Amino acid sequence: MEDTQNQSCLIVGASHAGVNAAFALRRAGWAGTISIFDRDEELPYHRPPLSKGFLSGDTTVEESLLKAAASYETEQIGLHRGVSVRAIERSAKRIELADGTRHAYDKLILATGASPFIPPITGLKGSDKVFPLRTAADARGIRAAFMNSRGKNVVIIGGGYIGLEAAASLRKLGGEVTVLERENRVLARVTSPEMSAFFTDLHTQKGVAIATEHNVSSVEQHGDSLTVVCAGGLRFSADLVIVGVGVRVNTELARSAGLKNSNGILVDGRMLTSDPDIYAIGDCTSFHHPRYGREIRLESVQNAVDQAKVAAANICGSSTAYDAIPWFWSDQYEVKLQMCGIAAGYNRVIVRNEADSTPCKRSLWYFTDDQLVAVDAVNHARAYMLGMKILKEGRSPAPEKLADPEVELHPRSIMP
Amino acid sequence: MPQSWCTNRFPDKKEQSGTVYFFVNDLKFLTEMAKINFITKAGVEMQLEAASGSVMELAVNNSVPGIDGDCGGVCSCATCHVHVAPEDWAQTGAPGDMEKDMLEFDDNASEFSRLSCQMSISDELDGITLKVAN
Numbered sequence: 348m349e350d351t352q353n354q355s356c357l358i359v360g361a362s363h364a365g366v367n368a369a370f371a372l373r374r375a376g377w378a379g380t381i382s383i384f385d386r387d388e389e390l391p392y393h394r395p396p397l398s399k400g401f402l403s404g405d406t407t408v409e410e411s412l413l414k415a416a417a418s419y420e421t422e423q424i425g426l427h428r429g430v431s432v433r434a435i436e437r438s439a440k441r442i443e444l445a446d447g448t449r450h451a452y453d454k455l456i457l458a459t460g461a462s463p464f465i466p467p468i469t470g471l472k473g474s475d476k477v478f479p480l481r482t483a484a485d486a487r488g489i490r491a492a493f494m495n496s497r498g499k500n501v502v503i504i505g506g507g508y509i510g511l512e513a514a515a516s517l518r519k520l521g522g523e524v525t526v527l528e529r530e531n532r533v534l535a536r537v538t539s540p541e542m543s544a545f546f547t548d549l550h551t552q553k554g555v556a557i558a559t560e561h562n563v564s565s566v567e568q569h570g571d572s573l574t575v576v577c578a579g580g581l582r583f584s585a586d587l588v589i590v591g592v593g594v595r596v597n598t599e600l601a602r603s604a605g606l607k608n609s610n611g612i613l614v615d616g617r618m619l620t621s622d623p624d625i626y627a628i629g630d631c632t633s634f635h636h637p638r639y640g641r642e643i644r645l646e647s648v649q650n651a652v653d654q655a656k657v658a659a660a661n662i663c664g665s666s667t668a669y670d671a672i673p674w675f676w677s678d679q680y681e682v683k684l685q686m687c688g689i690a691a692g693y694n695r696v697i698v699r700n701e702a703d704s705t706p707c708k709r710s711l712w713y714f715t716d717d718q719l720v721a722v723d724a725v726n727h728a729r730a731y732m733l734g735m736k737i738l739k740e741g742r743s744p745a746p747e748k749l750a751d752p753e754v755e756l757h758p759r760s761i762m763p
Numbered sequence: 764m765p766q767s768w769c770t771n772r773f774p775d776k777k778e779q780s781g782t783v784y785f786f787v788n789d790l791k792f793l794t795e796m797a798k799i800n801f802i803t804k805a806g807v808e809m810q811l812e813a814a815s816g817s818v819m820e821l822a823v824n825n826s827v828p829g830i831d832g833d834c835g836g837v838c839s840c841a842t843c844h845v846h847v848a849p850e851d852w853a854q855t856g857a858p859g860d861m862e863k864d865m866l867e868f869d870d871n872a873s874e875f876s877r878l879s880c881q882m883s884i885s886d887e888l889d890g891i892t893l894k895v896a897n
Binding site (some may be wrong): 393394411414415418648649685733736 | 826831834835836840841864865867868
């Protein structure tokens with residue numbers, strides 16, 4: 348590695364990707380300065396608990412920090428909170444903050460993430476009772492509005508993971524929760540009909556109302572109370588509304604600097620953008636995944652952290668390419684869902700229920716022809732880890748053995 | 764843990780108009796530090812101490828290489844895998860069911876494997892040695 352002593356690496360974005368990149372740079376031997384910039388005022392925190400333990404009151408943001416405050420000092424990582432970056436001046440190799448100050452870089456990492464999409468529905472914008480759920484401030488707002496409300500009536504627009512996790516967390520606190528989903532099943536964009544049915548049943552049993560094929564047309568506010576109006580005229584009253592209908596990738600900064608974009612900031616396997624000194628990592632990137640042979644964009648902690656490590660390694664001179672198997676998890680009530688691989692394009696699914704397990708340990712094994720492509724495991728860490736191992740090895744179990752609950756879930760038994 | 768805690772929960776408790784007062788001594792157990800020794804894959808020894816939280820958090824906050832804790836400590840990622848020194852196994856105890864499931868197919872797993880996010884720091888763990896698995 349060339350001498351980095353007098354060099355500067357700037358990172359835009361202090362969430363999972365940005366913060367992990369900073370610490371990975373130090374570990375990989377970057378000797379120069381490292382500065383992270385983020386609009387958020389908070390010390391960087393884990394986002395997944397915001398819709399889970401934080402809403403239900405089991406944990407606090409302070410308990411969910413990515414790194415302790417002292418770690419930034421120890422590793423000499425400058426953390427600039429509450430500031431937004433206005434522009435990248437590529438020819439001068441510097442960034443400009445909203446207050447006009449400029450910072451020079453030798454290497455720049457964009458970890459700009461994504462922002463909740465607020466659909467253009469009358470009444471959604473400008474209400475103090477309507478919340479997206481992405482930041483600690485959003486989660487605090489939801490919790491305060493919920494705790495201070497009389498009826499504890501919550502309408503959640505969007506039956507994705509964020510919406511369903513928020514529904515579970517607020518239901519635990521006694522909320523009357525309705526989830527309105529535009530598609531004909533929840534989690535339509537992210538999982539199979541079998542898993543959608545499982546979560547619909549789970550929420551229904553717990554007392555959450557799930558209404559699919561409900562398109563919200565407007566939200567009316569009278570004093571402290573809201574009415575969510577659906578196309579067709581159905582009306583739902585609410586003390587607060589949570590909007591979880593997906594995100595828009597934060598590409599403005601990259602775009603206005605002339606970096607290549609497609610479904611996100613375009614990067615190669617080393618996380619390098621179309622500028623040789625600018626890397627991009629995390630939710631904001633679009634990249635060709637060698638395992639799947641196509642360009643993808645992933646919104647996950649795994650992708651953020653793994654891409655951060657790859658970018659840091661490459662900046663510090665070791666040529667590393669991203670090839671991680673995607674993994675995700677979701678906690679709802681007492682159910683833990685763990686997923687690995689990407690099921691897109693599967694044409695066969697094996698549903699396996701372990702005979703003597705309470706709560707039921709279930710796993711779904713997705714195949715494209717004979718090739719295993721993904722595993723979803725419900726309360727079944729063993730199936731998840733086994734799936735991960737098999738996917739890493741590029742092998743595939745025999746579907747008919749998997750489907751037989753009498754056959755033990757072990758490589759020695761389920762392989763062809 | 765102070766003997767008084769085990770035999771008599773609040774030996775110096777004073778009750779007054781429904782308010783419970785504790786003397787500082789009673790809270791001593793909360794601040795007793797446990798020293799934990801980490802040995803990284805590269806063979807570097809690090810002695811760290813804390814009074815609370817999980818072993819994973821202690822390691823992450825002190826940048827112990829190989830302990831990432833990507834999922835934040837909810838037993839979902841297995842990026843905080845350690846091997847407990849055999850002589851300390853009685854102190855740490857065996858993994859829970861889910862933790863065991865997360866470890867079973869890990870190529871680096873041994874009979875002394877634990878996920879450090881599932882190990883709560885208390886003075887029970889004082890002096891143990893953990894080898895980082897990855």
